[in-house]
Amino acid sequence: ASSSVSPCDERYADWLTDREQFERMDEPRYLQGLHVLCLWREKEDGPVFLEAQLNGIREENPFLPELPPDVIDADWGAFRKHLQYLLHFTKATNEWGNFHLKQPFGLFEPGGRRLASTAEVLDAQLVLLFEGGQWFWPPVRVGYVRALPGTTYELKTVSVQPVVFLVRGFLREEECQTIIAMGEANMSESPIVPMDTHHRDKATKEFRTSTQARLESSESPLLTELDHRISNLTRVPVHHNEEVQILRYRLGEFYAAHTDNFDPQYYQNSVDYIDKGHRNRLLTVFWYLTNVSQGGETLFPRAHALPQPEDMHSCEKGLKVQPEIGAVLLWYSLRPNGNSDPNSLHASCPVQEGMKWSANYWVWNKPRDVQVALPDADYDDEYGGESSVAEGDTVPQNNVSATFENRHEHPVYLSALEPVLRSHPPALSATMKLGSIRLLLAWAFIFWTSGSFKLVESPLAMTNSTNETANRIVEEVVAQRLHADMEEISSIDNPASENQSGSNESTAMQGPGELARNLEFLLIKVAQLEAVAEMQQAKLDEQTKKIVSQEDRIQSLEKKVNGEGQKSAGAFVETEHKDAQTRLNEATDVLKNVMLKHNRQRQKGMLHERHRSGLKGSGSEKEAEESARWNPLDLVPKQIRSPFDKLVDGFQAAADKAHWLATNTVDTLELAVNILSRGFTDFGANCHGSNAPSIRSFDQHGLRINFGNLRCELSLMGQRTELFNFNFGERAIPLPSHPMQLLAAGNIVGLLPGQLQQIVGGDIMGLMPHPMKLLGALDCAGQADVVQCLGFKIISDIAPLNFLTRLGDIFKEFIESFAKLASKLVAQAMKGGQSLLQTAATTEFPSVGKEAVVHHRGPNLVITKHSQKMPGKHAELLQKMANLEEPKPPAAVKWSFEDYGPETQALVTQLLVSFPFGARISTCAGHILKVQLLNGAVS
Ligand SMILES: O=C(O)CCC(=O)C(=O)O
Ligand SMILES: [Fe+2]
Structure with a gap:
């Protein structure tokens, strides 16, 4: 499009940032919605060229959109619209929806003056565009010092993520003293703006213990003057300011970590006032009115790429700024595109010695007076007027x-x-019930802690909700937890030695723990996929680097040859070939680490977290009870392990199937990609070969019960394996002479001698409903009938028999849940x-x-x-x-x-x-x- 040589390079120095300055790897490494545009003409009245450095990042090959000549002459509205079209930005990138409430983007000249016509833009030559509509000082890099034009003040960048500047000597010492004196006369306990869920008083004491005073600027010439001094610093008009809040922290007083802006999610009660989030605190100019001999620092716990802290009261990690009299700290709570910046989280550490006086000067992104119109609102028709997007709409999904x-x-x-292409078998999602999710969790718990039963004490009522979104979120949380767990493999210090202790521990397991152990191979499957997906991603990253460097080479070559001989980038790209054995080794290594980690966690009893705490309270007791019945392990009292030892035998056979794993691993990248793209489409389980317990005969000799057999198999990736096949066989149970008498006396145990009695042990009384209740529920005619009915009732209601009858179903649910989880994990891995x-x-x-x-x-x-x-x-x-x-x-x-x-x-x-x-x-x-x-x- 352009043969013109751009004069822009030297213009960029004070406005752009190198990507390396963004330390965080868990979010975009650029300034969302801050674009630097450079415009030039080669000759007077010649065409205007436009070059754009997007999102505040310095790119070697900036975006060169073509500016049609008539756009230059178009009116302001058309020019703005065209710019927006060329640069491909839209309000729809905003996290709060309600796009009609988001303010129009703003164009500024480098010093921060707002531009209001096409001619001004052309004159400016360098233009800063903020999607959030308000000026935002580009941080450039940590340590960068910017002289504030027309003043003696300097903004020194102390952090890029979040964006924080320190301005020393912004307030004179006498001014600080005057402000303190004004505040002192008006002090009261500092409030917080409680979220909807907060109990106002309690929350306040927990989070913030300082005292405060609000001062109206009109009360004091000094404060009025400061309004303007600060507006000049922020380049945001005076009428965006909130009344200054003077703060006093005495010994030990603090403010726990928080952000200053309001996320509508937590302020539903006042969401209209904050335009559903689009009317918000943009930045804080924080005044230090005293020095503090010890403690009292302003802390940014997420700076230096640190994660969201778990303890909002901790002052251990992060960027600490020591109060210094007369200095102010300027940080942005919103990003240049108007979205909230979670990195702006900050706190006041407790004062350890002396007293801290300071003040909050909050500047909003929109005028405080809701009547005041926003700049360029007239020209903003993206979602303006009668909006094409309904209130609360998020980004439309169709036709993408x-x-x-x-x-x-x-x-x-x-x-x-x-x-x-991920397809879940349709039946799977359609039949997925809440119960499955709970079972899935129970299963996950068994897996992590097999051998210990206490983990299933509380059935995990996940949501008790028919709300699909809620259920989905919960499932995702679960999937993410498991996924995160797998990702933590790097924390293993010594794989070799841990491996051994891990296998010792496994011998201690019995009963359903063993079942879990045999299910473990399902997880191994996922772990394998994870491993291979990771490798694949790493390989792709490597290729990206290669391609990028080749691109650069081609470009410089092309420049040299001056347009001659167009070369294709593709020709230079080499795919890395690794032999199959190397890839297999790599995959195995990663996999080994994942599994070792699991062992280690089991050993240490880690992962006992209860998911419940965060999720309770959404359903009725009855539902909870209902679902509790579905938990197989609830049906197995600790005292009666013996029948389960039999089960263990059965499952032991399944353990031998472990070699199925060894011989069927996903050992090639090709297969992995295949799985990743297909999803577990053929993941299935059935227990068709199973027979439920039944009463074979009943006569004067007693009762003959066939305890049935259990046979389950599963299939995955075209392979089929029998998981177990266990026959419990038939047992004769002689009848006592006076069943009805015994029953009436509540002596059920006496009614069930022989094998059945042995199975249920001495504990049957505790296991079943009151005998009369049990009987009452039956509609049995004669005495013989009573016994037979009772037999059925026992089988269907009393553990562990009912467990056996349902094992097939339960097992199927396990598998289905697992398949779903596995698909989710794959999706995660393929993020x-x-x-x-x-x-x-x-x-x-x-x-x-x-x-x-x-x-x-x-x-x-x-x-x-x-x-x-x-x-x-x-x-x-x-x-x-x-x-x-x-x-x-x-x-x-x-x-x-x-x-x-x-x-x-x-x-x-x-x-x-x-x-x-x-x-x-x-x-x-x-x-x-x-x-x-x-x-x-x-x-
Ligand atoms: O006192 C400080 O250093 C920070 C106080 C603060 O963040 C606030 O009051 O919102
Ligand atoms: Fe704050």
């Missing part, structure tokens, strides 16, 4: 397609790995799935107008691709992935999800997709296929 835009003059190559598509570059796009080419043809999916011009009209952006969570893709390929309205349908139909289950693209496009069509705007 992926656009790849080639920003280079040479062809760009894209390749997609096997499409990520980087999109990056797969961004990664490699091996095939070429046809040029515009040429026929579509088949990009991929697999058993499940065929992708064809073609190039076409970008639609001429303003495309409504649905979702811009680059801004949501993924780091911006390197080098040539930018991609985003967009909606072209009705055209999308047309695009989508150009994908020829066939699913094995007959599903159609129109129904699956939204959630199964993340990336659909490649729409290259090739110049």
Whole structure:
């Protein structure tokens, strides 16, 4: 598009940040929604060139959108709209929905003056665009010192994540004293703004113990002057300020970690006041009015890439700023795009010596007076007026397609790995019940702690909810926990020695613990997938690096040859070949570590966490009771292990199946990818060969009960294995002479001599309902009937027999739950799935107008691709992935999800997709296929 040499490089120095400055790896490493635009002309009245450095990051090859000549002459509204279109940003990236309430983006010249016309933008040459609408000082790097234009003050960057500046000597000492004196006359206990769930007084004492005073600026010329001094510092107008809050911390007083802005999630009671989150505290200018001899630091516990702390009162880790009289600390609670920044979490550590006087000066992103209009509101029609998006809507999900835009003059190559197509067997999700989730957890607990039964004391009523979303979230929490566990493998110090102790411990198990142990191999399967997926991801990362460096090389080569001989990036890409044995070894190593970790945790009794605490209170007692009955281990009292020893024998046979594992591991990358893309579509279990206990005969000799047999097998990835096959056989139970008498006396045990008595041990009284109740529930005619009925009743109601009769069902549920979990884990492992598509570059796009080419043809999916011009009209952006969570893709390929309205349908139909289950693209496009069509705007 441009042969022009950009004069922008030297203009960027004070406004952009190198990606390395962002230490966090768990979130985007850039400043969301802060874009630096450079505009220039080569000759007067010549075309205007535009270069954009997106999200505050310095890129070697900045985005070079083409600015059509008529845009320069267009009115402000049209110019803004076009800019938004060129830069692909949208309000829909905001976390709070309700896009019509989000303020319009803002354009500023480098010093912070708001620009209000196309001419001003052209004059400015360098322009900062903030999607959140308000000026935001770019932090550049830690240690960077920026002189505040027209003043003697300097903003020194003390942190980039969160963005924090220290301004020394902002207040004179006499001013500090005056302010303290004003505050002192008005002190009261510091409140917090309680969340909906907080009990006001209690919460306050727990979180904040200082005293405070609010001062109206109008009361004092000094405060009025400070309003302006601060507005000049923040470049946010005075009328965005909240009244200053003077704080006094005496010995031991503190403020636990918190953020200053309001997340609507926690402030439902006042969500209208805060425009559902879009009217919020943007930044804090925190005044230090005294020195503090010891303690009293302002702490940012998430700085230096630290995780969200568990203890909000801890002052151990993070960035600490020592109070210094006259200094102010400026930090942003919102990101430049208007979203909240969780890294802005901060606290006041307890004062250990002396007294701390300080003050909060909060600046909002919108004027405090709700009547005051926002700048550029008139021109903002993205979701304005009668909104096309209903209140509370999140990003629309339909008709999502992926656009790849080639920003280079040479062809760009894209390749997609096997499409990520996850299908759960339909029956699975359809029949999944709450009970299964609970069982799943119970099972997970058994697994972690096998040998110890206490973990199932409390059945895990997960949600008791029919709310699908709630259930899904709960399931995800579970899946994530297991996933996180697996990820922690690096914490193992000495694998070899731990391995041994791990196997000793396993001999102590018995009963259902053994069952759990035999189920363990299911988890091994997942662990294998994890391992291989991790390897795969690592490999892809490696390739990305290679491609990026090759791209750079090509570009510099091309520059040298001055446009001659267009080379394709793909030609330079080498795929790394590792021999099968190496890959197998690597996979095995990772897997070993995962399993060792599990052993270690079992040994140490870790993972006993109760999920319950966070989730209780949502259902009725009755439901809880109902579900409790479904927990198999509840039905097994500790005192009667003996029948379970028999079970153990049966299961022991299954243990021999362990070699099934050894011979059927997922040992190749290919197979793993296959699984990852297919999901566990054939994961299944059945216990069809099982027979429930039944009464064979009843006569004067007594009762003959067939205790039935249990046979369960499962299948996975085309393989089938019998898990166990255990026959309990028939037993004769002689009848006592006067059953009815015994029954009436409550002596049920006497009624059940012989084998059955042995099975239920001496504990049957405690296990079953009162005998009369039991009897009363039966509709039995004669004496003989009574006994037979009772026999049935016993079998169906009394542990452990009822356990046996239901074992098949229960087992099936285990397996189904597990399959679901496993699929989720796979999904987790594949979370980087999109990056797969961004990664490699091996095939070429046809040029515009040429026929579509088949990009991929697999058993499940065929992708064809073609190039076409970008639609001429303003495309409504649905979702811009680059801004949501993924780091911006390197080098040539930018991609985003967009909606072209009705055209999308047309695009989508150009994908020829066939699913094995007959599903159609129109129904699956939204959630199964993340990336659909490649729409290259090739110049
Ligand atoms: O006292 C400090 O250092 C921080 C106080 C604070 O964060 C607040 O009052 O919101
Ligand atoms: Fe605060």
